[in-house]
Amino acid sequence: MIDLDVGGPRYPGDRSLADLVAGGVRRPDLEPRPGVAVLRNGGVLPSEAGEAVTALLGHHPTVVLRLPPRPAPGAIPVPVVPVHLLLPGGWFPSMTGRAVYQATPAWVRMPGEGIRLPIPRTSTIGALLEGRRPPGGDRWIGAWRKAWRVPWTR
Structure with a gap:
């Protein structure tokens, strides 16, 4: 996951996207490894x-870009999968088109067409954050398979 949000969380890790922009992408950055990789922003604009x-998109089989909430960062040259939390109270702006909706303990109807992800188990979250594969047959991981099959627009 590459965080394109300048105001995004300070995810752990030795390097940030800002480091890659300032110092260049190194060969080890381009070599996929098992598990989940999270690259914090570090204060660099998407532009x-x-x-x-x-460079990272060209060398890794699957990359998730975390976009800033608003405004949209401009043209993005890859398919975008909008992911929204299902929270009561209209916390997020209304949207059009398909999206992936992450269920929460508060039951909320999906506001539009899309895929509803189940609430992930604690063991799933822990495994992903530690770079391990979640237990086999994980419902949350399985639900993402549907999302990858949808022809998302550019």
Whole structure:
């Protein structure tokens, strides 16, 4: 996951997207490894990170880009999968088109067409954050398979 949000969380890790922009993408950055990789933003605008992001996209089989909530960062040259939390009270702006909706303990109807992910188990979250594969047959991981099959627009 590459965080394109300048105001995003300070995910752990030795390097950030800002480091890759400033110092260049290294060979080890381009070699996929098992598990989940999270690259925090580090204070770089999406418009400044295009070259680094393009290099990473070209060498990793699956990349998730975490976008800033608003405004949209401009044209994105890859398919975008909108992911929204299902929270009561209209916390997020209304949207059009398909999306992936992450269920929460508060039951909320999906506001539009899309895929509803089940609430992930604690062991699933722990495994992903530690770079391990979740237990076999995990419902949350299985639900994402549907999302990857949808022809998302660019």
